Amino acid sequence: xxxxxxxxxxxxxxxxxxxxxxxxxxxxxxxxxxxxxxxxxxxxxxxxxxxxxxxxxxxxxxxxxxxxxxxxxxxxxxxxxxxxxxxxxxxxxxxxxxxxxxxxxxxxxxxxxxxxxxxxxxxxxxxxxxxxxxxxxxxxxxxxxxxxxxxxxxxxxxxxxxxxxxxxxxxxxxxxxxxxxxxxxxxxxxxxxxxxxxxxxxxxxxxxxxxxxxxxxxxxxxxxxxxxxxxxxxxxxxxxxxxxxxxxxxxxxxxxxxxxxxxxxxxxxxxxxxxxxxxxxxxxxxxxxxxxxxxxxxxxxxxxxxxxxxxxxxx
Numbered sequence: 001x002x003x004x005x006x007x008x009x010x011x012x013x014x015x016x017x018x019x020x021x022x023x024x025x026x027x028x029x030x031x032x033x034x035x036x037x038x039x040x041x042x043x044x045x046x047x048x049x050x051x052x053x054x055x056x057x058x059x060x061x062x063x064x065x066x067x068x069x070x071x072x073x074x075x076x077x078x079x080x081x082x083x084x085x086x087x088x089x090x091x092x093x094x095x096x097x098x099x100x101x102x103x104x105x106x107x108x109x110x111x112x113x114x115x116x117x118x119x120x121x122x123x124x125x126x127x128x129x130x131x132x133x134x135x136x137x138x139x140x141x142x143x144x145x146x147x148x149x150x151x152x153x154x155x156x157x158x159x160x161x162x163x164x165x166x167x168x169x170x171x172x173x174x175x176x177x178x179x180x181x182x183x184x185x186x187x188x189x190x191x192x193x194x195x196x197x198x199x200x201x202x203x204x205x206x207x208x209x210x211x212x213x214x215x216x217x218x219x220x221x222x223x224x225x226x227x228x229x230x231x232x233x234x235x236x237x238x239x240x241x242x243x244x245x246x247x248x249x250x251x252x253x254x255x256x257x258x259x260x261x262x263x264x265x266x267x268x269x270x271x272x273x274x275x276x277x278x279x280x281x282x283x284x285x286x287x288x289x290x291x292x293x294x295x296x297x298x299x300x301x302x303x304x305x306x307x308x309x310x311x312x313x314x315x
Contacts, residue, residue, distance in 0.1 A: 013230070040099070
């Protein structure tokens with residue numbers, strides 16, 4: 001049996017600037033980190049034809065087309081487990097594709113570096129399957145850890161951030177992650193809405209890009225208070241890209257969290273639902289958690305994960 005796992009990510013800043021055409025025309029910048037929640041898969045050979053979803057079919061087709069000498073009647077029994085809900089805003093669909101690629105790299109004994117894996121995942125999801133979205137998710141789950149990534153026409157540049165353990169401990173002690181419920185509609189709909197008349201929104205795209213750099217600097221310096229303000233400002237600015245990013249329920253939950261001790265935060269991913277990330281002083285963290293649970297939200301404990309997608313042969 002072959003197995004693989006890939007971590008999901010939380011996005012701190014720059015979301016939207018990794019989407020075409022902005023990233024090619026103006027250059028994008030994203031800041032994100034992977035966490036210890038995963039999509040895990042196993043693969044065994046089967047004698048019976050299996051039914052696969054669109055993304056799985058596209059991954060299998062890529063590897064069979066690349067290896068024409070392999071009999072195409074080979075069947076694969078693929079089992080998948082995710083410890084997060086679908087449509088969460090944590091990049092789960094891209095994480096799933098990268099996990100599948102790692103599985104089939106083992107099957108076909110293929111060697112690819114992290115850039116090649118992430119680029120293939122982007123092609124399969126965004127080009128072959130025509131699913132609207134950005135580029136950061138595929139690279140975040142493949143590389144793992146804290147990354148600042150530059151997006152432009154051509155290959156991106158992933159810059160791993162070497163943040164001290166003390167700073168990361170401080171950040172983890174103040175961050176909380178809550179699932180507030182599924183988003184209204186698909187993330188692709190939000191991305192498409194952002195792209196509409198995007199030239200009229202350049203001031204906001206440029207703003208979230210600038211804030212991504214400021215957040216990176218604050219993290220490296222260990223200034224969590226400044227980081228929190230920039231995180232919150234980025235969220236408020238990003239909401240100007242489309243009215244689908246937030247809604248009255250999300251705004252009310254967020255304002256209530258602030259009144260119960262949170263100092264800032266944002267939704268992860270495209271918006272519209274999914275996970276809300278909140279920053280709170282340690283002395284108020286329990287107050288915030290109790291408030292969020294009373295609002296019907298689910299608390300997801302987490303820590304940061306430093307390794308990206310992995311695969312192995314199970315004995």
